Amino acid sequence: MRTRGLIVIASSIPIWLFVWVWDLMTPHSAWDLSELGDPLYLGAAKLAASVVVFFGFCVLIYDATVWAAKRIHERHSQTN
Numbered sequence: 001m002r003t004r005g006l007i008v009i010a011s012s013i014p015i016w017l018f019v020w021v022w023d024l025m026t027p028h029s030a031w032d033l034s035e036l037g038d039p040l041y042l043g044a045a046k047l048a049a050s051v052v053v054f055f056g057f058c059v060l061i062y063d064a065t066v067w068a069a070k071r072i073h074e075r076h077s078q079t080n
Contacts, residue, residue: 002067005060008052015049 022042 002063005056005058005063007056008059009056012049012052012056015045015052019045019049 019042
């Protein structure tokens with residue numbers, strides 16, 4: 001089975017680290033600053049990381065399906 005899906009998922013780690021560090025660096029106070037929200041680039045980073053992870057899982061599922069079908073075909077062709 002191919003590991004390209006894991007490589008795609010691992011490529012999103014720097015983006016998630018950026019989001020995590022941003023969350024650690026922002027001061028959390030008792031004042032409600034929810035109307036300010038996050039900067040647009042932080043939302044875009046979260047969206048990009050989520051899309052990359054979703055794509056990685058799709059590639060993993062596709063590769064696993066192709067691998068399983070190939071094994072079933074090989075096993076079936078050996079018995080005939």
